[in-house]
Amino acid sequence: MSNMIIQNYTADIISQRKAAASSNDPSIAALKVGAKPLQPKGRLIPSNMWESTKYAVKKPFQEAKFFVDAAQGKGNDYSIGRINDLGLKLGSLGIAAILAASAASPFKKGMEFVGFATWFGSMALWPKLVGSAVKLTKGFDPNQKYEDSYGRVKPFFQDPQYICWELYDNDKLNEVGDKLGIPTNIENREGAIRSKMQQIATQSNTWTMLTAGFATPILSSLLADQLGSRVFDPAVEKFMIAKARRGFEKEPSLNKDFLSDIDVTLKNTPYITEGAKDNLIKKISSSMLGTKLDDEVGKELDHLFDGASDRIKITKDLYGKVDNLLGVTANSETKKMLREFIKGQLADGTEAFLTKKEFSRFLKKVVIKSTPVKDIDKSVLLKTVANGVFTDSREIEIPEHLYDDFRNLYKVSGTYYDRKKHLLKFLSATLNDVDGSATANNWKKASSPLVKALGFSNDELQILANQKTPAKAADDIVTRRLKKIVSSPEQSAEAIKGIVKFYSASTAKDMKLAQEAMRYIDGTEELTLKQLRQLEQLSGKRFGTLESGFIRSLNSDRTLVANKVFNTHLSFSRPITAMNILSKISDGTDPDIMNLVKEVYSPVDLADKQKVSNVSRMLKDIVFNNEDASSFFNKFEQYDLLKPKDKEGLSRLMDVLFAPLKPEIRQHLSAEVADQIDDSNLIMKVLYSSLENPIKPELNMTSFDELKKVKNVKLLEMAKDYIGLEFRNDSDDTIKKFWQYLSDNGKFKDFFVLLKQEASDVGELEKHSDKFVDFFKKNAARLWWQTGQKVEGNTEMVKELTQVVNSSMSGFKRFTINDATMSAGLGLVDFVKKAASDTVSYKIWLKRAGMAAAVLTGVTAIGIALMGRKNKFNTDVYEYKREGVNNNAK
Amino acid sequence: MQVSSINNNLGAVRNQSKSTFGESLTEVYPELKEHQKDELLPDTFSEKMRINKEQLKQLPGYVSRGLQGDPDANFFEFLKITKIPYFIGGPVLALMFLAGKNGNNITARNATNAVTKRIALGVAMYYIAATAAKAVIDIPLKSFRNIDMNQKYKHMVDLRADTPLKLPDNQKVEYHNWLESKDFTNLGLAYNYHKPEAEKINSQFDEIAKSFGVDNKTKLNDSDTVVGEKIKETIAMANGWKYIITAPFVMTGLGLSSQKSFQKIGGDMNGHGIWSAIKGLGNKNKKPKIRFLELKASLSENLKKPIVDSFKELWGAKGIKEGVSRTSKILGRTAILSSLILPAVAISTILAKTSLKNHKFQEHSSDNNGGVQK
Incomplete structure (x- = not known):
């Protein structure tokens, strides 16, 4: 530091202090004695x-x-x-x-x-x-x-x-x-x-x-x-x-691009080139690819131009165009023809117009004069050249109101597309197999309760979770476990309680969401069809293709929704159904099984017991592995069984597989859940049965009991309300009366319309309509005979009735046997394997992570306990106070 | 982050951070022998490696003494120990994903392996990005200002008199960054006390002043004061920027590692990866030139290409990745752009603000009484 600065500094201080000493100002009082340290504020x-x-x-x-x-x-x-x-x-x-x-x-x-x-x-x-x-x-x-x-x-x-x-x-x-x-x-x-x-x-x-x-x-x-x-x-x-x-x-949002394209191309323009028209229509229709209605939309949009007149615009550059299109087949003749033609047409102007017919005739002449080339068919060449020209040169007159119609038609399909998009979003949040959807969460939450409910040991779970385990071994483990459960009422109760835990909550949730989805579907249909009707009124045209397209598409959505719910519900309830069947098998005297044995008899020299055992084995395999029941018509040999008479055999099989719950099982469930399971089994039974192929069995329609159990379509109440009949029992008498009434009063059609209105989902409706169709088909003759009416005269009536039913059912998808299997959910053994795999992986992870956390905590606890102890760095040598000195601690 | 060297040892006041501006070390600490004093170390790569090795050797000692509660276990040792969880945390995280591996389930096993690889790559990219964020400031500073932010000095710390440790002169050695602190920058270490000529005491500061833009012709009397202030400012700016730049860098790093192409690094395990190419170097059946070409091709395919593609995907270039959302694109581009722009901004502002180019120096007469006027 420079001496001068220090000197100046000290001189300043001294003078300040001198000044302060003789001053009375309190603000510089501190300078009297020098600055005091600030109080710490920590x-x-x-x-x-x-x-x-x-x-x-x-x-x-x-x-x-x-x-x-x-x-x-x-x-x-x-x-x-x-x-x-x-x-x-x-x-x-x-x-x-x-x-x-x-x-x-x-x-x-x-x-x-x-x-x-x-x-x-x-x-x-x-x-x-x-x-x-x-x-x-x-x-x-x-x-x-x-x-x-x-x-x-x-x-x-x-x-x-x-x-x-x-x-x-x-x-x-x-x-x-x-x-x-x-x-x-x-x-x-x-x-x-x-x-x-x-x-x-x-x-x-x-x-x-x-x-x-x-x-x-x-x-x-x-x-x-x-x-x-x-x-x-x-x-x-x-x-x-x-x-x-x-x-x-939200309001349905339309594609602004499309709207502006439509405006540009069609508004206030008298003509549109074929190419432009095709592009516009293609653009709009291909956007509907996702809804599979691209075809229909394209067709309907195109139809709007029906009957519009057209013309071919001739300009100078037409020469070059046709010449190019002719390619190698062009020669001096063709060129000359073109030149003269164009010159003639144009006269002094820049453009001229011809009808398509005239132009095509001219083109034909040109093509005839063109050089023949191997592999080039002249008629194909003509078409190619014509199309090439028409794209830009054929002008279609835009009919009056076309702009409005076109725009409105786009709006209708655009609205549909928008709604469909939202529906898909809703489905992927709810029923589709997407990460985080309601259904996916249901499945996630089912794994652990399932394996717990069925009481597998850790070893068994390991085997089930292992992909390398042969299918038979897994099957055996599951069978053994279930057999044990079924043999003891306490174990049954425990197992069922555990299953119901995840089953009820998830199915209830799924059903609600499915109903909501159905409402959206219905809403979309209503909105779209309403718009379409308005458009039809306004334009005076019919859009039948599009209409049936909409309905078809929405119906497949309905089927999808119904299938999804059914899928989950069946998979989750399958353990209970399996228990039911096992219970029937182990009964030994169960009538359904005995009936089946009679139909599906094994070779004569087998003891009855052996027959029953073979049939039981087959049943178990079907249930546990969710095999298509009809496929067993090809597998009977491996169970030492003879091939049954088709109709009878399958019918008896259905009786067993979809039998109502036995009381021993039912008692552990709430009435609601038990009914639900019975209903779904009934639906499965009918789904298998409502087929058009020869394997279709005869339904046992001796009782309306089965129908009574089905919810949503309260047929009997409906019949009561509408027809005013009292049904107290379910005998043939009743059916006879019902039929009579309908026939007397010409109410068949009305009844079916009512059926359609009352049913809340496709599966139900179809099932019941099919049943009635079957019933009427098979029993009409008998009943009419019983009521004294002539068969001949009434086949017409049956025909008419069938037609009415069929037409009112048109558009609803008919289940085939494959569909029935597909909607049948995950097989029992597969379900258990999946649950075991999920549980085992999670358990392994949790165990390892948990152990790591436990070790960490344990070691830390020990470490903390050891803190503060004497060691070489902290020798804890204290100097004790001497005796006699005041040792009072503060 | 106070690097305090005030200790309340009995009697030992040697390591109080006394300012040594203008005073010779021997004047302040006359009783110290040469090896007992702090010493600035060369900023060469080999020196840094040696120091890292030395410091690493001391780490177990720090842990052991920390666990026993040694009063001499100071803040410096604590800071060194914090490196342990930093490097353990990442791998352990990857292991947590591996913990659910169930060897029996093939699909699950492959899935677990794939996820773990993804996490491990992410962890590696985090470390790389964090290191790069520091390097992107340090390297330009070294080349433009001739200041090595990571230059070390040897700090001799006196232990308390009653310590059980038996060390020479009862001192332990710590290797600190010369420029670790702004409040207590140990600029005194840069004086040349061992040079006999008096004018040369400030020679290191003169050199640094030139890097800061002082004209060659200007004769500085107190380059240490001027440069000292600028060095402190540089410390503040460099460290501040380093910490902030870490954010976009790690974001870019992890963004890259989450791209599909990035997972292709290393190649598949079926004999087409980098490892097999390296092993192939020992293949006697092929000419050496071919072996190297194969390795080069393998590296290009399994290292360079995934990285380049990942950049493209992160950027959201059209056609590379179908259906990349707007948010993805915005975030990816923000990460990449800020990783490019922020370092440039940082370096330019640091260089601009600390420049002494147009600084007015007060030249004084030969009696060396000049002060510096800002």
């Missing part, structure tokens, strides 16, 4: 929620300011170091965002943020856990924070060589000392306590650091898993469903 920060939250919220804003300072070269070590926290948080948030953006499903997207939250949560949580354990056992918090005079928040014990002990109250200190077991009668107890606290804090900090690398990922994984399944899955599901629902509340 404080310990209490470790409670409020302070932590306040701090946590302030933090990022502070850190941002610190960065702004640092970028200008200002700041200190503390503020610069804090920027690291900000960078870390921003970086991790960015990572979560970018991983979420590329994730396939919304569920996976959200899980990225769950991972981010649990990672940082664990990072913050682990030190707190260790700190709390230390606080509990040693009396003080090693993570204690304090705020210094400059407002900087720092860990109290961060640097063992610079601890602001002055902030620690002596009373508190002595309390801690008591907990730590520092003897009270030593010199400088506070110093000893401070040393001990510093030792423990260092040990705790070191321990936390060492274990943090393990604790954070382990805790974070466990947390994310639990959060995922308990909180996140349901939340995502709700969110996606709500989002899909909102889509329906």
Whole structure:
């Protein structure tokens, strides 16, 4: 430093002090004696929620300011170091965002943020856990924070060589000392306590650091898993469903591009070239590819131009065009013809018009004169050239109102497309096999309860989960287990209780969502058809192709929805159905089984018992592996059975497979659930039966009992209301009367219309209509004979009736046997295998992760217990106070 | 991050951070022998490697003494220990995904392997990105300003008198970054006390001043004061920017690693990967030239191409990835662009703000009484 500056400085001070000494101004009083040190304003920060939250919220804003300072070269070590926290948080948030953006499903997207939250949560949580354990056992918090005079928040014990002990109250200190077991009668107890606290804090900090690398990922994984399944899955599901629902509340949105294209091409223009027309129609119709109505839409749009006149525009460049199209077949003759023709047509103008006919005639002449080339057929050449020309040169007159009709027709299909899109979104949030959908969650939640309910041992689960296990072995395990369950009422009760847990909730949920989907489908149909009718009225044209296309498409959606629900429901209830069948098999005297044995008899020299056993084996295989029942017509030999008479055999088989629940099983279920299962079995039975092929069996229609059990279509009530008949029993008499009434009053058609209106889904309706058709077909003759009417005269009536029924059923899909199998859900053994695999994988993961967490906790507990003990660095040598001196502790 | 070297050892005041501006080291610490004093170390690569090795050897000692609560276990040791969870955390995370591996289920096993590979690649990219974020500031600073932000100095720390450790002179060696602190920058280490000529005391600062843009012709009397201030500013700016740049870098790194093409790194396991190409180098049946060409091709196919494709996919280039959402594109482009722009902004502002090019120096007469006027 320069002497001069120091001299000046000291001179200034001296003069200031001289001035201050003789002044009475209190503001410069301090200068009299020199500046006093400022009072320190530090404080310990209490470790409670409020302070932590306040701090946590302030933090990022502070850190941002610190960065702004640092970028200008200002700041200190503390503020610069804090920027690291900000960078870390921003970086991790960015990572979560970018991983979420590329994730396939919304569920996976959200899980990225769950991972981010649990990672940082664990990072913050682990030190707190260790700190709390230390606080509990040693009396003080090693993570204690304090705020210094400059407002900087720092860990109290961060640097063992610079601890602001002055902030620690002596009373508190002595309390801690008591907990730590520092003897009270030593010199400088506070110093000893401070040393001990510093030792423990260092040990705790070191321990936390060492274990943090393990604790954070382990805790974070466990947390994310639990959060995922308990909180996140349901939340995502709700969110996606709500989002899909909102889509329906919005006005249908149309493609603005298309609308403007239509305006440009068709509005206020008298003519449109063929090429432009085709492009426009193709553009609009191909957008409907997703709904499989591209064909229909294209056709209908095209039909709007029917009867429009057209003309061919002749311009100079037509020459070049035709010449090019002729290619190698062009010669001087053709060129000459073209030139002259065009010159003649154009005269003095730039364009001329011809009818298509005239032009085509001319073209034909040209092609005739063209050079013959091998492999080029002249008629094909003519077509090619003509089409090539027409694209740009054939102008179609735009009929009056075409613009409006075209636009409106697009609007109708655009509306349909929009609604269909929303429907698909709804389905993928609810019933489709998509990650995070309601159905997918149902299946996820079913695995563990299923294997638990069926009571498999760990070994059995391992075998079932192993893909390499042969099918037979898995089958055996499942069979054995179920047989055991069925043999004991207690076990049956337990198993059924466990299954019902996941079955009821999920089927109820699925049904509700399916009904909602059906409502949307109905709504779409209503809206679209209404719009179409309006358009038809306005334009005076019929759009039958499109209409049937809409209906067809929506019906297939209905079938899809019904199938999906049915699928889940059947799979989930199959264990119970399987138990039912096993119970019947083990009965030994079950009438359904005996009937089947009679139909499907084994070779004569087999004992009855053996016959029953063979048939039982076959039944079990069908049920457990969800085989197509009709395929067993080809497999009877492997069970030592003879091929049955088709109709009878399959009918008896259906009786067994879809039999109502036995009382022993039924008693463990609530009436509602039991009825539901019975209903669905009945539906399966009828689905198998409602076929047009020769295997179709005769339904046993001696009783209306079966119909009575079916919900939704309350036939008898309906008949009661409408016809005013009282049905008290189910004898042939009743049917006779019913039939008579319908026949007397010409009410067949009305009855079927009513059936159609009342049925709430396709499967039901079809089943009942089919039943009635069958019944009427087979019994009409008999009944009429019984009522005294002539058969001959009434075949006409039957024919007419069948026609009416068929036409009212038109558009509804008819199930084939394959469809029946496809809608039959997952086979029992497959279901169990899947559940076992899911459970085993999860168990393995949970076990390993849990063990890691347990080891971590255990070792940490031991570590904490060992903290504060005497060692070579902390010898704990105390100087005890001498006798006689006042030893009163404070 | 206070690097405090105030310790309350009995009697030992040697390592108090006294300012050594203008005072010789021997004046302040007359009783110290040469080897007991702090010393600035060369900023060469081999030196850094040696130091890293030394420091790594000391790490178990830090852990052991920390676990026993040694009062000499200071903040520096604690900072070194924090490297342990940093490097363990990533691999353990990948292992957590592997924990569910069930060898029996082939599909599940393949799926687990694929997921673990994805996580492991992500973890690796995180480390690479974090390192790159620092390098992207350090390297330009070294070349433009001749300042190595990672240059080390040897700090001799006195242990307390009653320590059980038996070390020479009761001191332990710590290797600190010379420019680790802004508040207590140990600029005194750059004085040439062992050079006999008095003018040369500031020679290192003179050199650095030139890198900061001071004209060759200007004769600086107190380059240490001027340069010292600028170095401190540089420390603040460089560290601040490094921490912030980490964010877009790790975002880009992880964004790349989540692309489908990136998973193709290393090639498939069926004998077409990099590893088999490396093994192929030992194949005596083929000419050496061919073996190298094969390795080159393998690297290009299994390392270069996936990386390049991943960049394209992250950018959201049309045609590369079908159906990439708008959000994806925005995030990907933000990450890539900010990773390119921020470092450039950082370096240019640091260089501009700390430049001494147009700085007005007050030249003084030969009695060396000049001060520097800003």
